[in-house]
Amino acid sequence: MTALHTSDLTLTWPDGTPAVTGLDLGLGPGRHGLVGDNGSGKSTLLRLLAGELVAERGSVTVDGRLGYVAQAPLPDAGGTVGDALGVGPALRALAAIEAGSVEVADFDAVGEDWDVAERAEAALGRLGLHRLEPGRPLAEVSGGELSLLRLAGVLLHRPDVLLLDEPSNDLDGAGRERLTDLVRGWPGLLLLASHDRVLLEEVDDVGELRRDRHGATSLRWYGGGWSAYVAAVEAEQDAARQAATTAAADLRRERRDLVRARTALAGRARTAAKAEREKRVPKIVAHGRRMQAQESAGRYRGLHEDRVEAARERADAAEERVREDAVVELDLPATRVPERREVARLEALVPAYGDAAPLDLVLRGPERVALSGPNGIGKTSVLRALTGELPPRSGTARVHVPWRMLDQTRSGVLDPALSVAANARLAAPGTEEERLRGSLARFGFRGRAAERTAAVLSGGERLRATLACLLLGEPAPQLLLLDEPTNDLDVSGVRRLVEALASYEGALLVVSHDEAFLADLDLHRRVEVRRPQPS
Known part of the structure; x- marks a missing residue:
């Protein structure tokens, strides 16, 4: 019988901020959802359960083999698909033995795992990654494929207890369907932290993690999936x-x-x-x-x-x-772009990675455009070509206005050693303190919350702080490039993001597989990144 238990689980961050306080948890077989506002401690709880963090008080008991798929970090970009699966050394040693090697180290690396190649192929196939060879460099793999690779690597070890932290991040429609099938048919104990409403419909119950004004943690369970949870909360x-x-x-x-x-x-x-x-x-x-x-x-x-x-x-x-439901309303007149002004142009662009056909695109004025296409085709590489970070294989990319990029890793904007407020001051040095604080409050950083260091923020909090710094930055961005911006965001966080972007008056180019989010953005058009037509 698989089971997961905690008793008086408590952890405090080095700056004195409570992470989890006195939490008792008891779960048996079944599919359990975990929801809560960004910063409530969902990822921290999963890391404690997986043993990545050590509690200062309390205990964790796991009955069965445990598998854990974290939000981050992404696998080492210098490795291979096999490395992301966790079997890279064994696969290389097996290939060497098949080529005639008699080195003891190669036989030790394989151990008893002589069917590792077949199991790796089966794990990749189960998640629709047939085209990824184990020796393929990770630098050529998309964010969505990396997410599925992490999951495939865990499934290789046949866990009884599976912990998933925002597993649908970066996934296209096909990837989400495979993940949904996996959740729907999981035979053991599954604990799923997610903001994906479709995925949460597949669970047997939903646990809501909350933190009160004193920092105390509570976990309350609601029977049924996402719709049942929402109905119960609305009645409450x-x-x-x-x-x-x-x-x-x-x-x-x-x-x-x-x-x-x-x-x-x-x-x-x-x-x-x-x-x-x-x-x-x-x-x-x-x-x-x-x-x-x-x-x-x-x-x-x-x-x-x-x-x-x-x-x-x-x-x-x-x-x-009574839960807070503040509306994000920003005043961003400096982001305004004249209707006919050319903002960016792509001509016959073939991105550095992926297998996309040449792409032509002209952005004018405050257009809102979504780039669509399957995982691995090169959408992120198109955005990176526009920023000049990753030159294309062929074609040209030009931007004619101040721009900001929100990439999947959320890197390069926040200094982790500084507070949210200090980061915002660096981004907008000429902004009055009262206006800056008011803007941060609209992104959910009120009072002392704005003094928290960026290093201890959750994934969703980090995204909100990053977006605040981008929008408040000088010079004001007249083009925003957003790569999977709803990753790590809870439902209220997605709402805040939509509201913030409603105040933005510049051009927007977004890559996202979150259809509900795209529908809320009031897009002007979608541009599909296609594979070349067979000759």
């Missing part, structure tokens, strides 16, 4: 909003009662003081009455103050159950 939120409204009304009433009580007590005190001054009663009697009144007033006032405090605590607790 309707009740939470009603409770918050009622609690706020109670707090206002208790505050009014406290004001009335203080006014009444003050009036009594004035009446008693006047009677004492006018000597209407003996001095000793007046003093006793005054002391008794003060004690009674103190109890009365304390009772009302206690009621106000209790009402405030109920209102705070009710308000905390």
